[in-house]
Amino acid sequence: MRTLLLTALLGLSLASVAQSNTPPLLFSGMDGLHVLDDGTELPFWGYGYVAEGTLTLPGPLLAYTAGGDYTLSFVNESPEGHTIHLHGLDVDQNNDGVPSTSFTVMANGQASYAFSADYPGTYLYHCHVTTTLHLTMGMYGMLLVTREDGTLWEGGPEYDRDVPLLFSDLDISTNWAPTEAYPFHTIQPDYFMVNGLSGASLTASPEVAAAVAGERVALRLGSMAFAKVTCSFPDAWNAEVVMTDGRPLPTSFSPDALELYPGERYTVLIDAPADNDTHMEVVFSSMVNPDDTSMQSIWLNTGLVDVEEPAAAMPLTCYPNPATDRVYAQFPEQAWQVCDAVGRECATGRLREAVWNLDVSGWPRGMYILRLASGATSRFAVR
Numbered sequence: 001m002r003t004l005l006l007t008a009l010l011g012l013s014l015a016s017v018a019q020s021n022t023p024p025l026l027f028s029g030m031d032g033l034h035v036l037d038d039g040t041e042l043p044f045w046g047y048g049y050v051a052e053g054t055l056t057l058p059g060p061l062l063a064y065t066a067g068g069d070y071t072l073s074f075v076n077e078s079p080e081g082h083t084i085h086l087h088g089l090d091v092d093q094n095n096d097g098v099p100s101t102s103f104t105v106m107a108n109g110q111a112s113y114a115f116s117a118d119y120p121g122t123y124l125y126h127c128h129v130t131t132t133l134h135l136t137m138g139m140y141g142m143l144l145v146t147r148e149d150g151t152l153w154e155g156g157p158e159y160d161r162d163v164p165l166l167f168s169d170l171d172i173s174t175n176w177a178p179t180e181a182y183p184f185h186t187i188q189p190d191y192f193m194v195n196g197l198s199g200a201s202l203t204a205s206p207e208v209a210a211a212v213a214g215e216r217v218a219l220r221l222g223s224m225a226f227a228k229v230t231c232s233f234p235d236a237w238n239a240e241v242v243m244t245d246g247r248p249l250p251t252s253f254s255p256d257a258l259e260l261y262p263g264e265r266y267t268v269l270i271d272a273p274a275d276n277d278t279h280m281e282v283v284f285s286s287m288v289n290p291d292d293t294s295m296q297s298i299w300l301n302t303g304l305v306d307v308e309e310p311a312a313a314m315p316l317t318c319y320p321n322p323a324t325d326r327v328y329a330q331f332p333e334q335a336w337q338v339c340d341a342v343g344r345e346c347a348t349g350r351l352r353e354a355v356w357n358l359d360v361s362g363w364p365r366g367m368y369i370l371r372l373a374s375g376a377t378s379r380f381a382v383r
């Protein structure tokens with residue numbers, strides 16, 4: 001059994017995009033509010049799901065199955081240009097999200113990035129427009145490419161569960177006044193996060209790192225921090241570093257501590273212990289002022305009490321197909337969106353009824369796609 005931990009409460013959620021030519025999935029915005037550990041609502045820029053309508057810090061966790069060809073689409077619902085750079089993935093130049101060598105998505109524009117998920121591993125994504133500023137403002141997330149057979153790579157070790165841990169930081173004064181952040185070397189992060197959480201909010205959250213005792217867990221470590229990040233593993237976890245930057249290591253190693261520099265990723269296998277009283281220490285230390293450090297602690301909750309498993313993937317089917325006046329589908333309560341063949345949103349909402357149904361009488365003939373917040377999609381025709 002291999003499961004991906006759903007941490008929707010933390011702003012991470014799971015989506016799988018299974019076909020090319022998909023309508024807008026993510027959106028970018030510059031009007032997010034992130035609740036800090038002290039309760040402050042701090043402005044941030046970031047990404048979110050169109051179907052959910054909220055920006056999250058970090059952006060949604062994007063998960064893909066190895067071996068497929070995918071399209072990641074986003075609409076820019078903000079007044080400035082943005083991109084998505086798929087950090088570490090093997091993309092061609094036009095899909096690289098670097099403005100000077102590909103393109104910028106201007107206000108109200110939309111774009112699709114095509115890529116092949118050839119190599120399973122831990123990756124990141126971020127905006128590449130005025131990167132220092134847009135990144136510290138919150139425009140980033142983690143991306144996983146996993147295999148269906150429960151191994152980390154072809155011929156690699158088997159494991160039971162992914163636990164994504166994205167390290168990042170921000171300079172609170174910059175988020176309050178981004179136009180005053182220049183020159184960028186004056187940005188000095190003073191708030192340090194794991195999956196967007198910090199301090200007591202982090203240690204109190206049972207969902208950040210949760211597993212079942214005895215499971216072999218793949219910690220998916222990635223750093224979007226300006227600071228150097230040092231992870232110290234407790235002996236009881238038997239930590240073994242097996243992959244870095246989206247490739248298996250020729251030889252694994254078992255360190256007491258592991259350093260991550262900005263943009264680096266590691267996959268670390270651990271044994272989930274029988275009790276909950278061990279934690280991993282994460283020290284963020286400034287590379288400008290090495291004495292300037294912050295420690296965060298990640299407890300591994302092996303009770304897995306309140307963590308919901310992702311619902312078993314139920315095939316989503318719209319009927320009748322083609323439809324003439326009303327189209328139906330059955331799925332669990334969640335947000336949904338219908339787009340036309342070129343990705344324009346035609347209808348959106350949240351399921352209230354037992355069976356989803358939508359009046360499409362009078363709609364132009366053509367193909368449409370129903371997309372759920374879970375990432376499931378189904379196409380239907382209107383005649």
Ligand SMILES: [Cu+2]
Pocket residue numbers: 081082083127128129134139
């Ligand atoms: Cu941007």
